[in-house]
Amino acid sequence: MTVNRRTFMGTSAAAAAALAAPMVKAAGHGRPKVIVVGGGAGGATAARYIAKDSKGEIDVTLIEPTRTYYTCFFSNLYLGGFKTIDDIGHGYGTLAAGGVNVVHDWAIGVDRDAKTVSLAGGASLPYDKLILSPGIDFVDGSVPGWDLSAQNAMPHAYKAGSQSELLKAQLMAMPEGGTFAMVAPPNPYRCPPGPYERVSMVAHFLKQNNPTAKILIADPKAKFSKQGLFEEGWQNHYAGMITWIGPDFGGENVSVDPAAMTLNIDGEVNKVDVCNVIPAMKAGRIAELAGVTDGNWAPVNAADMSTKADPDIYVLGDASQQGDMPKSGFSANSQAKVCANAVRGALTGSKVFPAKFSNTCWSLIAPNDGVKVGATYEATPEKIAKVDGFISQTGESAEVRKATYEESEGWYTGITTDMLG
Amino acid sequence: MADRAAHNRRTVALAAVFWMCAAPSFAQSGDIEAGRDVFQRCSGCHQVGQGARNGIGPHLNGLFGRAAAGLEDFRYSKSFQRAGAGGLEWHAETLDVFLENPRAMTSGTRMSFPGVKDETDRANLIAYLRTFSDNPANIPEADPTARARDHDLDPAILALVGDPEYGEYLSGECTTCHQAAGGDDGIPSIVLWPEEDFVVALHAYKNKQRAHPVMQMIAGRLSDEEIAALAAYFGNLEE
Ligand SMILES: Cc1cc2nc3c(=O)[nH]c(=O)nc-3n(C[C@H](O)[C@H](O)[C@H](O)COP(=O)(O)OP(=O)(O)OC[C@H]3O[C@@H](n4cnc5c(N)ncnc54)[C@H](O)[C@@H]3O)c2cc1C
Numbered sequence: 001m002t003v004n005r006r007t008f009m010g011t012s013a014a015a016a017a018a019l020a021a022p023m024v025k026a027a028g029h030g031r032p033k034v035i036v037v038g039g040g041a042g043g044a045t046a047a048r049y050i051a052k053d054s055k056g057e058i059d060v061t062l063i064e065p066t067r068t069y070y071t072c073f074f075s076n077l078y079l080g081g082f083k084t085i086d087d088i089g090h091g092y093g094t095l096a097a098g099g100v101n102v103v104h105d106w107a108i109g110v111d112r113d114a115k116t117v118s119l120a121g122g123a124s125l126p127y128d129k130l131i132l133s134p135g136i137d138f139v140d141g142s143v144p145g146w147d148l149s150a151q152n153a154m155p156h157a158y159k160a161g162s163q164s165e166l167l168k169a170q171l172m173a174m175p176e177g178g179t180f181a182m183v184a185p186p187n188p189y190r191c192p193p194g195p196y197e198r199v200s201m202v203a204h205f206l207k208q209n210n211p212t213a214k215i216l217i218a219d220p221k222a223k224f225s226k227q228g229l230f231e232e233g234w235q236n237h238y239a240g241m242i243t244w245i246g247p248d249f250g251g252e253n254v255s256v257d258p259a260a261m262t263l264n265i266d267g268e269v270n271k272v273d274v275c276n277v278i279p280a281m282k283a284g285r286i287a288e289l290a291g292v293t294d295g296n297w298a299p300v301n302a303a304d305m306s307t308k309a310d311p312d313i314y315v316l317g318d319a320s321q322q323g324d325m326p327k328s329g330f331s332a333n334s335q336a337k338v339c340a341n342a343v344r345g346a347l348t349g350s351k352v353f354p355a356k357f358s359n360t361c362w363s364l365i366a367p368n369d370g371v372k373v374g375a376t377y378e379a380t381p382e383k384i385a386k387v388d389g390f391i392s393q394t395g396e397s398a399e400v401r402k403a404t405y406e407e408s409e410g411w412y413t414g415i416t417t418d419m420l421g
Numbered sequence: 422m423a424d425r426a427a428h429n430r431r432t433v434a435l436a437a438v439f440w441m442c443a444a445p446s447f448a449q450s451g452d453i454e455a456g457r458d459v460f461q462r463c464s465g466c467h468q469v470g471q472g473a474r475n476g477i478g479p480h481l482n483g484l485f486g487r488a489a490a491g492l493e494d495f496r497y498s499k500s501f502q503r504a505g506a507g508g509l510e511w512h513a514e515t516l517d518v519f520l521e522n523p524r525a526m527t528s529g530t531r532m533s534f535p536g537v538k539d540e541t542d543r544a545n546l547i548a549y550l551r552t553f554s555d556n557p558a559n560i561p562e563a564d565p566t567a568r569a570r571d572h573d574l575d576p577a578i579l580a581l582v583g584d585p586e587y588g589e590y591l592s593g594e595c596t597t598c599h600q601a602a603g604g605d606d607g608i609p610s611i612v613l614w615p616e617e618d619f620v621v622a623l624h625a626y627k628n629k630q631r632a633h634p635v636m637q638m639i640a641g642r643l644s645d646e647e648i649a650a651l652a653a654y655f656g657n658l659e660e
Pocket of ligand 1: 037038039040041042043063064065066069071072073074075076105106107108133134135136157158159190191194195198284285286316317318319327328329330331332360361362363
């Protein structure tokens with residue numbers, strides 16, 4: 001207690017200032033240029049923060065093919081009937097008005113020597129810094145019998161929008177007493193509690209509309225996120241409806257036949273009415289095309305999210321391999337802000353502050369029965385490392401669970417505003 | 422407010438004296454659950470919560486920050502109307518005085534109730550009642566629910582001058598949930614709080630005196646300087 005706090009504060013401020021990276025002079029063209037590929041949780045946040053904080057000093061272009069971003073977060077609540085599809089769709093108008101040049105196109109290639117991004121529409125755009133936040137694509141062949149051409153018969157609904165609507169339509173059309181099957185993905189994948197929140201929301205819908213229906217989950221993982229909380233909730237709200245088949249009982253040995261609507265679990269053929277196949281995942285393809293992936297994901301430096309492969313290319317969110325953070329919208333948004341601060345510092349000489357990350361994932365089990373898990377993280381030389389965390393407890397009171405759900409609603413408004421303005 | 426400002430000045434002046442011994446130690450603010458029990462003494466006449474209506478006494482939703490005799494559809498005693506016109510507002514401190522001995526504050530009140538003599542019971546009751554007031558109901562440290570003696574934070578911590586630029590960077594961690602424009606649905610607004618309230622609240626989470634797990638975790642690793650920086654940033658945002 002005898003340390004002089006003011007002196008200490010002075011030192012830490014100086015330390016922060018000393019982290020400011022040397023300024024990159026943009027060669028040959030006026031304002032430095034940042035291109036962001038992917039207008040989701042990571043990309044939209046990064047674009048917005050760089051444009052906002054640089055106050056016009058940096059030229060920010062966002063490449064995103066869709067006009068409306070449907071959030072995967074709360075897409076399960078849409079399945080359960082708690083949200084409409086319009087509730088989870090967001091446009092890019094406010095972002096554009098905030099100074100981001102929004103280009104609705106696909107990025108199809110990156111020339112790292114020329115420092116240009118080529119677009120499906122034919123344009124080629126130069127960058128000083130390139131930020132990729134393309135989310136996920138699926139690993140070919142991870143569920144035998146399934147490929148993208150089968151996604152209408154057996155939707156993944158793991159990219160939100162038309163896939164979510166399709167899965168909901170199939171759920172509503174299920175015959176009385178029918179079976180809803182899910183093939184759960186192997187680690188690592190986006191939103192660890194996502195499949196199990198989905199099961200909860202489907203169960204809620206069926207309990208109201210088709211109470212003799214059954215849910216069957218084939219899972220390659222021996223345990224899953226918030227398992228104790230979900231199992232308690234399923235017992236409380238949906239007793240007898242849900243069967244979970246883990247790897248001990250062949251849950252990792254599955255194949256599907258989309259034409260016959262069958263799911264084969266360890267040799268046993270199940271005729272099902274809806275089959276939600278969530279395949280294994282990898283970084284969005286553009287990361288691979290840019291040559292910054294190693295295996296399925298793009299390894300990054302924890303301090304600023306720059307890739308190990310190229311200091312001028314950054315990868316955010318689900319596509320990155322960063323260490324301990326789960327692949328979530330909250331994580332992507334958190335990483336984007338660290339990255340935005342570092343990129344701005346590198347391009348304009350503004351102050352760069354130390355990286356700090358956090359995540360909280362809320363899940364809804366039944367009406368007003370919300371649970372959450374969260375942690376804080378820091379940058380180490382090796383990875384983003386977990387510092388501290390918490391998880392909701394089993395047996396919590398109804399009031400606590402209700403407050404947790406209401407909080408998730410607040411978070412949803414908060415994060416979508418933070419991403420898109 | 423005047424009281425609180427004076428209190429701040431006092432703590433700053435005393436900072437040097439308490440430098441060595443002022444480990445943070447809070448007087449706990451009231452216990453909401455216990456307050457629910459205390460409220461049973463009031464519920465014969467007053468309703469509170471969803472659908473509460475005026476009865477023998479006025480309903481108590483949205484009480485905090487309301488002027489005395491402030492409901493249009495309740496017929497208050499002359500005594501209360503005078504007090505309201507004279508500027509009496511319901512804050513934690515005024516309620517505390519009133520509840521201790523109602524007739525001492527408004528001699529002509531129709532509320533025939535001897536008062537809640539026990540200080541802890543009163544604190545609990547007030548904590549319970551403020552859960553039915555709009556924002557900042559869930560922020561006990563913010564006016565009008567604040568009580569100057571709710572905290573006993575090291576004056577040196579309160580005296581720290583935060584760096585708003587650092588605060589702006591750190592605020593990114595807050596705005597994932599708390600809307601920067603001050604919206605408030607499910608998660609309270611934190612913009613334009615008086616800096617001291619902000620500092621006190623975050624330290625209460627950091628020291629695990631306030632109960633929210635996400636906030637305990639986030640505040641838990643913020644340094645004193647970082648909390649001051651955040652307070653400086655959020656306290657001075659333009660509307
Ligand atoms: C069912 C479900 C529930 C979830 N629930 C939660 C939750 O409650 N909380 C939470 O925090 N997270 C949740 N998530 C996870 C969250 O949605 C993702 O982690 C998050 O969206 C990742 O952000 P991102 O920026 O990496 O990718 P995305 O948000 O997927 O954004 C990627 C964007 O890039 C675009 N894109 C891809 N390739 C290209 C290209 N070549 N050119 C241009 N644009 C391209 C895509 O169109 C897309 O808009 C959930 C996910 C699912 C599936």
